[in-house]
Amino acid sequence: MQTQDLLAADTGMGAVTLRVADLDRMIAYYRDGVLLTLLSNTGGVAVLGRGTTPVVVLEHAPELAHAGAHEAGLFHTAVLFDTRADLAAALYSVATRYPQTFTGSADHLVSNAFYFTDPEGNGVELYWDRDRTEWSWTHGMVDMDTKYVDPNAFLQEHLTSTGLSDAGARPARVGHVHLSVGDVASARAFYVDQLGFATTAGFGEALFVSAGGYHHHMAMNTWNSRGAGRRQLALGLGLVRIEVPGVDDLGALTARMRDHGVQTADDGRTVAFEDPWANRIEVTAPGRG
Secondary structure (H helix, E strand, C coil), rough: HHHHHHHCCCCCCEEEEEEEEEEEHHHHHHHHCCCEEEEECCCCEEEEECEEEEEEEECCCCCCCCCCCCCCEEEEEEEEECCCCHHHHHHHHHHHHHHHHHEEEECCCCCCEEECCCCCCCCCEEEEECCCCHHEEEEEECCCCEEEECHHHHHHHCCCHHHHHCCCHCEEEEEEEEEEEHHHHHHHHHHHHHHEEEEEEEEECCCCCCCCCCCCCCCECCCCCCCCCCCCCEEEEEEEEEEECHHHHHHHHHHHHHCCCCCCCEECCCCEEEECCCEEEEECCCCCC
């Protein structure tokens, strides 16, 4: 792939939109559990994040049904914390207030991660990255693994009273988004060959991609959704946001998608399109619109 066909190195992820049936219950989970701040709540749309950075957007859609267990959509939204103390505070909070939502933990070599399922079945990962100097790469692929992390030992080592009391003032953001898709080959064709991410890892039924040498900004797997077709309108994932660093980067991406025959919509602020499973993607750039 030519450099001009790749997303800019400083590309990152924006807030993930979820369509929800019980808005108050979901606000409580992400506010009181994950320790995000309610930034706004109007017209059936609640935005939660840290500082001025949105992390999740909750859209009230009680008329919709839940998608089937084996359909394409969200696998998890991954919330990235700057320090292990910040991660420990969020882990302690969710595990204390919503213990039944905890699903697992992992040392991925590049990161420590803890996994949950929110009250409406959306996957959530809370994680902290090791410094990039500690990551290992082999033939252009990042070395990742899944090793057990004892959550209680992690809390004993990293949880602090300051971390808990100052949680709302500490940064957090969407580090990556992991999707359930119908097949990995189509995911690679869309997210790598067309959209412009670079492949960073692949494990049979899973693909990991990024910009700028990050371990992954997005991932796609078929663990629960092999053979899934296009999504119908349902509760769950509403929108994935990608943030490119400049207007020229957005223009190059838009031209590339159109050259590949991908239908795009440009409202002057964002450029939007759908992947092969009707997951909606919006791309923004600072200073546009």
